[in-house]
Amino acid sequence: MTNVTRRGLLSLAGAGGVGAAAGFVGHGAFSTTGAAAVTPSDTVAFYGDKQAGITTPAQDRLHIAAFDVLTEDRDELIGLLKDWTAAAAAMTQGLDAGTTGAVNGPYDAPPEDTGEAQGLSASNLTVTFGFGSTLFEKDGAARFGLAGRRPAALIDLPHFPGDDLQEQRSDGDLVIQACSDDPQVAVHAIRNLARIGFGKVRVRWSQLGFGRTSSTSRSQQTPRNLFGFKDGTSNVRAEDSTLLDQHVWVPTGGPAAEEWMAGGSYLVARRIRMHIETWDRTSLREQEAVVGRTKAEGAPMSGGTEFTEPDFAATGRANAPLIASDSHVRLAHPDQNKGVQMLRRGYNFTDGSDGLGHLDAGLFFIAFVTDARSHYVPMQRAMARHDTMSVDYLVHTGSGLYAVPPGIQEGGYVGESLFVS
Template identity: 40%
Template sequence: MAEQSTPETSSPGAPAEGAPGEVGVPQKVTAPKAAPKGASSENAPPGEAVSQKAPSKGVISRRRLLGTAGATGLALGAAGGAAGYAAAPSADRTALLSSLGADEVMFHGKHQPGITTALQARGHLVAFDLAAGAGRKEASALLRRWSTTAQRLMAGEASTSADTDVARDAGPSSLTVTFGFGHSFFARTGLEKQRPIALDPLPDFSSDHLDKARSNGDLWVQIGSNDALVAFHALRAIQQDAGRAAKVRWQMNGFNRTPGATSQPMTARNLMGQIDGTRNPKPSESDFDRRIFVPDAGDPSWMAGGSYAVVRRIRMLLDDWEQLSVKAQEDVIGRRKATGAPLSGGTETTAMDLEKTDADGGLVVPINAHSRITRPDENGGAAMLRRPFSFHDGIDAEGVPDAGLLFVCWQADPLRGFVPVQRKLDRGDALSTYIRHESSGLFAVPGGAAEGEYVGQKLLEG
């Protein structure tokens, strides 16, 4: 787990009648308006489509906030009360715009948001199954509704006239909403001929202990934000938009360290305390797009600019792990716990010397160390962009933490990315003693929606 980690837009369409880390690459974006004095963009990764801006006049927005606090109370006129949002004094907007809440990720672009977006503090993963009798028509209307809602919420606006007000006080907070299709979706919608070969079910692995009820699904949605209430607000809106067209199959909730919590930007740590994501592919690498995104001339054509997400709920056996000495933990991973540096020496980003030996002639990086096994050059160049969330779902019946990693990785082809690496881990990873794969899913995530389109339109209307 530790080695391969981290404009103003138009609505994508109105709902159908009667419808109930570390890395970043540019998405389509116009130059943002100048932020007020004191605003900061330090939390945006290089090239990320994130902006900080004041709300447009006349637009009902979460960023048009509550009135001044204290004795002045909440200033809402009749019209403002009916809409659920009202303009705030300029000073209050300036205060918001100098915070994490002002960061906005663009909905429209060549790729969907939430793939190269920097790690977010809060995340929700949720899978849906289409309702009995629902097919291509209902799926098309649902993706149109979802895209409209996602675009509005990511811009810091209210979702609909029935908005729950959960995120009323907040700005966009780097919200992203990402949509994907599971293997079963294509049979349900009569689109089997459009199902990608790369979406064939993942092979079985000996380390799997999978719960089928929490695996796969017709549709998959990933939600991320740097504010927990903004993330929940989006989750609730997406669930409400599903209406009678689809029902939740499973849902998982995760978190990461909040941007700005450390004195300087750094690779994230997982719940084992290990720096996790050191060798994540970077957009600056010449083959980044080839490894992560389906090419424009890819097959099928509707997946151009898209990617494939492998989703795994990986339980960490923390009670067993924490009984190990730090030295033993470092041997399992192959890196120093404090700094992430390889056991062969150097800093976190120093290339690992797999041949280096100690005074007794033994390998400094053990032969079954996790970071050795997952190296791309040890797997025929296989690479994937890891973008996980940690999770903690309380204490189980045996009194141990139900905690671990919501593993999400992105690649142009899972048969060349995730599968070969996992097969090798399956054969002798020292970390396998301390983790358990409990659920799994593979989803085709199409390219981003152009302005005026919804996500998946080329598939559903092609």
């Protein structure tokens, strides 16, 4: 019997899209050799009307990277996007990148796949692509023939009060979010896409994340952040189709030059360092007051259980509100933000220490919104000024906003509607 890829029996079993993808080999084809095979139960479809990795049940691990594009050649950029599309489609189905994969190429040439995912399952890998504002124009000049195609919603995020943004952790022409239940699978995906882009792009920043800090499906329990509190209780979820249409997906009927984004979304990325040591010396009473929820169950301080709606009018001793006016829950709640919501998809991170004996750890915040101007910026401004947690216990060190185009159809490539008008 002919050898198959790691998890390569998926194609023999007729796994959705894998057999068809084998014909899409003009750019970045995948190998048909490797090690162990598994059932398709841990694969997520790559092709579809929406990109995977948004409403997909949030996996446990993240590797996200932003890239600066080095080439100024439009055709070379399109070729890279085609290569990336084919490689991502293969890797999400548990296959190797490249025509010969990790071990079957010429012995005296570098392998086309780096090989660290050999024998591992697909682990629900998703790969999600986005475009930064500087892909469209830079230093006042249009790039890649995209004059007039930058969506009005693809703004440069403002500098919020208290920000300590680092240029090397912010922005970028392109972003790729890889999520998986196995950290090595997520790292493998970004590593191989970066390798494919060598000479055309370079990594601007990257971030590893562990332990999701929100649920994107009602089948998932609410996780906890590094402050020990449940995070994302009121998140928009995959089952909330009406809310997704209102708050996450870009609607049709916009300006003609921006119609390529219809059905897509905007990814807000913020690296938020937590002052762990300060928080750990804070009393439980103060921690709960700052958050506005109980630490044990995540119930609002006004009473009930985790999913009870907060009662911001409820008062206690001396007629003081049970949920403080400067609490995180109050300031982030839709009732305080003209009803807007976000689909959050953040992760915890720990990047060693800062050399002063403090953990460099926190939350890598990711949210998908229909328009950051209405669904993120006003909320973040209010929280940066008035939220005790933001003012005393957090500092934002990285920032970016990216246009995430709609899903990719088999035979096409990511962002095709942007380049083919």
